[in-house]
Amino acid sequence: PRQERCFRALCCKGPPPPRPEYDVVCIGLTGAGKTSLLSRLCSEGSDGIGPTTGFSIKAVPFPNAILNVKELGGADNIKKYWSRYYQGSQGVVFVLDSASSDEDLEAARNELHSALQHPQLCTLPFLILANHQDKPAARAPNQVTYAMLINSILCPSKRN
Template sequence: MDDLRILHEMFKCFRALCCKGPPPPRPEYDVVCIGLTGAGKTSLLSRLCGESTDNIVPTTGIKHTDSPFFYVSTGADNIKKYWSRYYQGSQGVIFVLDSASSDEDLESARNELHSALQHPQLCTLPFLILANHQDKPAARAPNQIKKYFELEPLARGKRWILEGCTVDNMESVKESFGQLIGLLEDKETEPARI
């Protein structure tokens, strides 16, 4: 009986020293996710939330995910004019582009990213730029995207990250989101680059 009582006391001491209760709540951030139609915004965020991507169809209109972390907006031309309504109150931006898209679509993505980086409500926020579909043969590497999008001169002085990704490699996407969270938590950091 004494051994049991000693074990119980040891366990109480262990809990007092090592288990200081539940971890503190993680802060929540309002992050807007934008990009052209077909870039993979819904697929990436669905996979990140542990949902199946088997029956995903292009988002029409505006879609709010269950996670408080994201607002997802479609890239359809008739909806892009409403993107700025979702910028207010955002603390960060995720821009998803299809790195294997046609030259014409890549130019459109470039123009949209330039507009977002210069928008008064977004220009001071951290950006995570995801070059999606890196698993496709025509995919451009992140360094090619950086050069083509002229990110160095355009984003000088801003906090941004450019990463390649694919829906089949969620670990790299999670790492990218971890870097974005780091930028959100540390507002005094130097600008990030690839």
Template sequence: DIILQVTTCFRALCCKGPPAPRPEYDVVCIGLTGAGKTSLLSRLCSEGSDGVIPTTGFSIKAVPFPNAILNVKELGGANNIKKYWSRYYQGSQGVIFVLDSASSDEDLEAARNELHSALQHPQLCILPFLILANHQDKPAARTPNQIKKYFELEPLARGKRWILEGSAIDNMEAVKESFGQFISLLEDKDTEPARI
């Protein structure tokens, strides 16, 4: 009887084989300084977001999800760094663009210009985009629909695969759902263009 238990236990432990590896995707994360890129990524990695300082240059984080791992190359959003963004686009399979939906009109205009550049960049234009209208918890935040209109996403991104969602550091469940939709776009390269 004990031999049977040991054999059963051994089979359960040894004969299953390792779990199937999760697919990994290399994505680039861009947006102006203060949009909240680093804070969101830190929270997704279960790191604290207290004392987060803006990224100078770039950082790479492996962000685990149940069905995939995103290797996120986050590029700093300061003016002296933005001009080098395109040097880091090669090899990307998707784009995360984070904007501060509660920013000044001037900063929102700058974010709009950067997003338009990214959507038209030869190395990014065919990739899926996750656009996060961050800081939805602030009183001055514009809704995702307002952002969509202001950024003229419908005409500009027609035929592309993109998702625009609101996000806030205090609602990580919604952020994870947005990333789940983004991972579906990454997995399904032959799908129809996604819209909201």
């Protein structure tokens, strides 16, 4: 009888309502931490993570939605193909290494500005994630904002 009550309770509730799904593209230079970020969001281990060759797709579950994240490798020989994977994206996650060299930060800034101006991405929501904040050389958020010239591209009327 107890098992019957449990079964009846389960079968009569029906399936849970579907969560909306959103397609997001995740970009950034090699070593910025894109794969580690997604592994962490998916509660996977981060041991043995290496550079992404090509791209990978992960479904990242949240209580109210699922993000289908297409992570694009950041190596120079892969970056030139990023735009081929932009179609259908509904948002962008740009990951940068906040502890990187000035030269690498400049390269990241150039890639960010290209993405912000790309016809398939320019109207989409962007999340810019300054990763590696736990490293001693990490720049503070206001330093990253300044280094990436974010205000000048997002708010052209506020240029100094």
